[in-house]
Amino acid sequence: MQDNIWTDFARSYDQMIPELNCYQQMLRKILRDTEGRRTVIDAGCGTGLVSQALIDRGHEVVGFDNNAAMLRLAHDKKAAAPGEARDRWTVMDGHVERFPAAVARDADAVVLNNVLFYVRDAESALREVFSHLRPGGVVIATGPKRRPDLQKVLRHSIEEWQTEGRYTDALQAAVAHHTTCARKLTTDPGEMVTFFQVDELVGTLRRLGYSCPLVADGDDYYGENYYVCMQK
Numbered sequence: 001m002q003d004n005i006w007t008d009f010a011r012s013y014d015q016m017i018p019e020l021n022c023y024q025q026m027l028r029k030i031l032r033d034t035e036g037r038r039t040v041i042d043a044g045c046g047t048g049l050v051s052q053a054l055i056d057r058g059h060e061v062v063g064f065d066n067n068a069a070m071l072r073l074a075h076d077k078k079a080a081a082p083g084e085a086r087d088r089w090t091v092m093d094g095h096v097e098r099f100p101a102a103v104a105r106d107a108d109a110v111v112l113n114n115v116l117f118y119v120r121d122a123e124s125a126l127r128e129v130f131s132h133l134r135p136g137g138v139v140i141a142t143g144p145k146r147r148p149d150l151q152k153v154l155r156h157s158i159e160e161w162q163t164e165g166r167y168t169d170a171l172q173a174a175v176a177h178h179t180t181c182a183r184k185l186t187t188d189p190g191e192m193v194t195f196f197q198v199d200e201l202v203g204t205l206r207r208l209g210y211s212c213p214l215v216a217d218g219d220d221y222y223g224e225n226y227y228v229c230m231q232k
């Protein structure tokens, strides 16, 4: 397990991130592209926001992460789920460059939602994904195309919250804490290390043996992020 910037992010992650319209838009795409795919691995699951949404739609989910504070919140969500849902949800420690040995190698989908930017050897992670997918299964990878413009995402989001009348004191406090962490994340060259243009990621995945891109766009987070769903 790692003690890194995500330990600090964990303090406001669930108060801020699910409130972002741009996060919810990406989540809807993940739910669309995993529909009918029963078993899903949520690699770098963080606090379990994506896992929870998948569980709510009846999937079997294995989520893992290498930050204890983020993962603690995923464990809490699982513990609060009804018994039948808990049985479909596995949460464990693990690195995306080398999946935990207990993770089965026949998943219908693997999700890497906003994770690869923190991974030095992204190709190792994408190879691990490949070896844990059944033929026809899909990888869904999302993340920034370049070092993100934090102000742009925040400005848009705050404008939306104000228009929607939900920029509450609690949300403002979460934004203040998140902004401190995010400033370090986005400016320290040792923190965010891997960015992909859409075509570049599709090309990398083809080289690693993936076949057909089902979705490949650069629309999310106000045009800052890629979203690629590609089949094994």
Ligand SMILES: C[S@@+](CC[C@H](N)C(=O)[O-])C[C@H]1O[C@@H](n2cnc3c(N)ncnc32)[C@H](O)[C@@H]1O
Binding pocket: 006, 017, 043, 044, 045, 046, 047, 048, 049, 050, 064, 065, 066, 067, 070, 094, 095, 096, 097, 112, 113, 114, 115, 118, 119
């Ligand atoms: C921006 S958060 C995204 C969390 C989650 N996927 C979501 O959509 O809310 C990035 C997560 O990736 C995790 N992470 C980063 N590098 C990792 C690695 N090498 N192995 C496992 N988890 C990693 C961090 O601990 C953090 O929880």
